[in-house]
Amino acid sequence: MMGKSQNDIQSSITDLQVRRLDSSPSRNMAQPARTLNPPIPDSLTEPPPRNPARSQTPAIPGNTPIRRRTTKKGNCKGCSEPITGKSVSSADGRLTGRYHKECFVCTTCSEPFQTATFYVIDDAPYCERHYHKLNGSVCIGCDRGIEGQYLETERNQKFHPNCLTCSDCKRILKHxxxxxxxxxxxxxxxxxxxxxGRFLGPGTGGSNRMQRRTTRLMMM
Known part of the structure; x- marks a missing residue:
């Protein structure tokens, strides 16, 4: 094997040193760049716009809540307390004043009216039965109120036209x-x-005698 010259040996040493320098880690090697969060758009950081259809009036400190105004309708004729809500009154004007719904009852029995119909005496409401009792318009035959035509006897007794009947045969008596x-x-x-001879005979008289009566047709 042929020996290397001094120049060849020097070149080999230099080349070896260069390779060692290239293979060793460098202290000045650049660090990897840090990933930064992308900037947040302004549309995400700002509060969403208010819905104009649901906008609310901002509360003003020191102000009291606004209350709805209620229209007074005078005092209830039944309890004398003020009426601020719904009330009951006469549609035809025969009964004056207004009533709370719960105060509008019959003056005699204090029962509420089952229908919109009621009766008036001396500017006070009554149910059908107590009105006719006070008015003297109760039928002797059926004990119900008379409205319209009726028969009146000589004793001032009142009957519906079909309620005056014979006590035995129940025949309707017209005249x-x-x-x-x-x-x-x-x-x-x-x-x-x-x-x-049950009612007429010797020694009988007075109310047990047969007496003829007449009626007259009247209008209530």
Missing amino acids: DYFEMGGRVYCERDAFHRAQQ
């Missing part, structure tokens, strides 16, 4: 009738009882 012992009979049954 004349017979009274015996405080009961009403048609002509046939009255004579039949008279013949039997």
